Amino acid sequence: MVSERSLAVLRAIVQDYVESREPVGSKSIVERHRFGVSAATIRNDMALLEEEELIAAPHTSSGRIPTDKGYRVFVDRLADIRPLSATQRHAIETFLGESNDLDELLGRTVRLVSQLTRQLAVVQYPSFARARVRHVELVSLAPTRVLCILISDSGQVEQRLAELDQPADEATLARLRDRLNEVAAGLTMADAATALSAETEHADRAHAEVLHTLAATLADQAKITRSDRLVVAGAANLVRTEQDFAGNILGVMEAIEEQVVILRLFGEMAADEGIAVRIGRENAAFGLGDTSVVSTAFAVPGRDVSRLGVVGPTRMDYSQSMAAVRAVARYLSRTLGEN
Amino acid sequence: MVSERSLAVLRAIVQDYVESREPVGSKSIVERHRFGVSAATIRNDMALLEEEELIAAPHTSSGRIPTDKGYRVFVDRLADIRPLSATQRHAIETFLGESNDLDELLGRTVRLVSQLTRQLAVVQYPSFARARVRHVELVSLAPTRVLCILISDSGQVEQRLAELDQPADEATLARLRDRLNEVAAGLTMADAATALSAETEHADRAHAEVLHTLAATLADQAKITRSDRLVVAGAANLVRTEQDFAGNILGVMEAIEEQVVILRLFGEMAADEGIAVRIGRENAAFGLGDTSVVSTAFAVPGRDVSRLGVVGPTRMDYSQSMAAVRAVARYLSRTLGEN
DNA sequence: ATTAGCAGTCACGTGGGCGGAGTGCCAAGC
DNA sequence: GCTTGGCACTCCGCCCACGTGACTGCTAAT
Numbered sequence: 069m070v071s072e073r074s075l076a077v078l079r080a081i082v083q084d085y086v087e088s089r090e091p092v093g094s095k096s097i098v099e100r101h102r103f104g105v106s107a108a109t110i111r112n113d114m115a116l117l118e119e120e121e122l123i124a125a126p127h128t129s130s131g132r133i134p135t136d137k138g139y140r141v142f143v144d145r146l147a148d149i150r151p152l153s154a155t156q157r158h159a160i161e162t163f164l165g166e167s168n169d170l171d172e173l174l175g176r177t178v179r180l181v182s183q184l185t186r187q188l189a190v191v192q193y194p195s196f197a198r199a200r201v202r203h204v205e206l207v208s209l210a211p212t213r214v215l216c217i218l219i220s221d222s223g224q225v226e227q228r229l230a231e232l233d234q235p236a237d238e239a240t241l242a243r244l245r246d247r248l249n250e251v252a253a254g255l256t257m258a259d260a261a262t263a264l265s266a267e268t269e270h271a272d273r274a275h276a277e278v279l280h281t282l283a284a285t286l287a288d289q290a291k292i293t294r295s296d297r298l299v300v301a302g303a304a305n306l307v308r309t310e311q312d313f314a315g316n317i318l319g320v321m322e323a324i325e326e327q328v329v330i331l332r333l334f335g336e337m338a339a340d341e342g343i344a345v346r347i348g349r350e351n352a353a354f355g356l357g358d359t360s361v362v363s364t365a366f367a368v369p370g371r372d373v374s375r376l377g378v379v380g381p382t383r384m385d386y387s388q389s390m391a392a393v394r395a396v397a398r399y400l401s402r403t404l405g406e407n
Numbered sequence: 408m409v410s411e412r413s414l415a416v417l418r419a420i421v422q423d424y425v426e427s428r429e430p431v432g433s434k435s436i437v438e439r440h441r442f443g444v445s446a447a448t449i450r451n452d453m454a455l456l457e458e459e460e461l462i463a464a465p466h467t468s469s470g471r472i473p474t475d476k477g478y479r480v481f482v483d484r485l486a487d488i489r490p491l492s493a494t495q496r497h498a499i500e501t502f503l504g505e506s507n508d509l510d511e512l513l514g515r516t517v518r519l520v521s522q523l524t525r526q527l528a529v530v531q532y533p534s535f536a537r538a539r540v541r542h543v544e545l546v547s548l549a550p551t552r553v554l555c556i557l558i559s560d561s562g563q564v565e566q567r568l569a570e571l572d573q574p575a576d577e578a579t580l581a582r583l584r585d586r587l588n589e590v591a592a593g594l595t596m597a598d599a600a601t602a603l604s605a606e607t608e609h610a611d612r613a614h615a616e617v618l619h620t621l622a623a624t625l626a627d628q629a630k631i632t633r634s635d636r637l638v639v640a641g642a643a644n645l646v647r648t649e650q651d652f653a654g655n656i657l658g659v660m661e662a663i664e665e666q667v668v669i670l671r672l673f674g675e676m677a678a679d680e681g682i683a684v685r686i687g688r689e690n691a692a693f694g695l696g697d698t699s700v701v702s703t704a705f706a707v708p709g710r711d712v713s714r715l716g717v718v719g720p721t722r723m724d725y726s727q728s729m730a731a732v733r734a735v736a737r738y739l740s741r742t743l744g745e746n
Numbered sequence: 747a748t749t750a751g752c753a754g755t756c757a758c759g760t761g762g763g764c765g766g767a768g769t770g771c772c773a774a775g776c
Numbered sequence: 777g778c779t780t781g782g783c784a785c786t787c788c789g790c791c792c793a794c795g796t797g798a799c800t801g802c803t804a805a806t
Binding site for chain 1: 767768769770
Binding site: 444445446447448451465466467468469 | 747748749750751754755756757
């Protein structure tokens with residue numbers, strides 16, 4: 069196999085190439101890193117690495133750049149994920165701590181991550197499915213118009229407008245609300261949805277129709293999994309690194325805006341433990357062949373895990389990205405867990 | 408002044424240049440448009456237009472491209488805003504009609520507009536300031552944790568978590584809620600904010616502290632003007648037209664992500680009636696020198712007007728953009744007005 | 747006022763020559 | 777057996793010169 073030093077050379081090549089965007093030659097390696105050997109020796113190691121397809125030369129006589137496989141080895145065995153600096157950790161605490169609600173928290177999160185990594189950042193909305201119903205509220209906006217509000221035990225609020233076939237007065241609504249609360253409170257969203265649907269059946273005549281509509285609306289609402297939504301920030305970083313995408317930056321941007329692509333990708337990455345990294349061709353099936361994705365899960369108790377990550381060119385600072393993603397995900401898990 | 412035909416020539420130049428991205432020459436004009444004159448005559452007209460600084464030649468011997476001033480004349484006097492096709496109007500109705508709440512409606516709106524115009528689309532959240540309080544709801548999440556929900560007469564719901572110094576039981580909360588509703592219901596958000604703040608003063612001893620916190624939270628919440636938030640879609644279109652921005656696409660993208668820049672720009676455009684168009688250098692103060700913005704207001708009764716628009720290169724299909732923006736804004740005003 | 751014709755200008759694509767960076771290999775040294 | 781210096785070779789990127797083509801601007805004729 070490749071020697072210890074060869075791997076050190078690979079690490080040097082990755083680091084220098086990520087920094088300079090230029091193929092790195094044997095000479096510049098001995099200049100910039102303190103290997104105790106000559107350029108010729110490095111060249112021998114590079115020949116080895118090339119045989120293993122960890123690096124490649126763009127043209128016959130030029131420096132080398134890492135292949136996808138090379139980045140993979142770097143990420144799996146060579147990258148040291150240095151913890152963030154004190155300043156950066158402090159920035160996370162203060163900047164995210166100011167958030168008032170989930171929307172704002174997630175919005176600030178992506179902006180922060182995109183600034184820390186100088187990449188495009190993506191965060192997935194926590195799913196609703198495993199949260200429990202804490203309270204149902206009905207507010208009459210007009211005689212035949214009722215706003216149904218569903219409050220989960222994690223403090224998330226979902227609302228939906230229901231149109232009734234016949235008017236319902238305040239008293240009726242109050243009774244219905246109590247009834248719906250009895251039925252749904254404490255259940256998970258999924259269970260609540262079925263329970264509410266069932267409730268429709270044996271309702272008393274007088275308000276059957278109204279109850280039906282309201283229960284259906286709430287059931288419908290409870291079924292919504294917000295986890296199919298993404299928040300994105302830092303698209304400018306994608307443009308900044310445009311030269312690293314072989315001309316098809318458009319494809320990448322469209323994939324991001326599609327959201328579905330990233331969500332499917334996140335779905336596949338869910339299998340991996342800890343910080344998952346997908347590199348270049350590994351994403352070819354998603355039309356993201358020159359793109360790497362670094363992501364990790366963050367957990368909200370009582371909810372399915374969601375993911376947080378960055379998307380960028382394969383020529384990316386993986387160490388930095390992994391460190392930032394990990395730190396922010398930990399913070400998120402912690403704060404969201406408090407509720 | 409410039410003759411009637413000269414203006415027709417300007418129109419032709421704008422149209423052809425927008426389509427082809429190439430300087431247009433006298434010969435191609437007589438070929439593509441049915442002027443009954445020769446190329447030499449067109450050249451004379453072009454000399455006139457150049458004198459008026461409506462067009463310019465990138466280099467001595469090449470076709471002409473419109474100047475910012477030329478686009479301005481085109482937009483003000485020459486552009487015909489053709490109504491959208493039946494298919495397109497139908498698309499607006501069906502695609503936007505499926506929305507369940509305001510968030511979704513605005514999200515669908517920007518996506519639709521960016522697709523119709525093939526530009527980056529932006530929509531401003533309707534302001535909360537002039538809406539009226541319909542209902543206040545307090546939900547206890549934990550003994551010292553209360554979720555304050557503010558429902559406006561337009562069906563918009565805002566939520567905020569309050570931390571109490573001392574625990575409050577359900578009965579107390581119910582009384583407080585009734586009290587707060589008495590005070591705030593029917594007032595505009597702005598008035599409600601002051602009324603709730605005032606209420607803090609002469610509260611009965613027992614619950615002074617609790618009431619204070621809740622009233623302050625609600626007042627704070629009522630003050631939030633969501634109109635300082637934007638929803639954006641179609642950034643890929645910016646990249647698609649990258650060559651039209653003299654290399655500083657990054658500046659434009661950063662400005663968009665800043666949001667503040669666009670909001671200030673919208674603020675200035677509010678002075679104009681109908682569809683406002685800002686062209687190139689007119690936006691230089693915002694760091695958007697090569698950028699044009701087409702926007703118009705949409706009104707939600709009881710709220711301040713908000714704006715909807717597209718951002719793109721000066722080399723943009725203004726007719727199409729204006730038509731799409733106008734049509735969608737009208738639809739928005741109509742549907743939001745129904746609530 | 748319009749038109750044809752013509753000379754002038756400049757961007758752009760092509761092809762050749764040059765310099766430099768970097769490799770691969772070989773033979774000598776430790 | 778690994779390492780090293782040296783050397784020939786390759787190929788990219790750059791510059792320049794040249795020809796081509798697409799325009800314009802001007803002038804004189806209609």
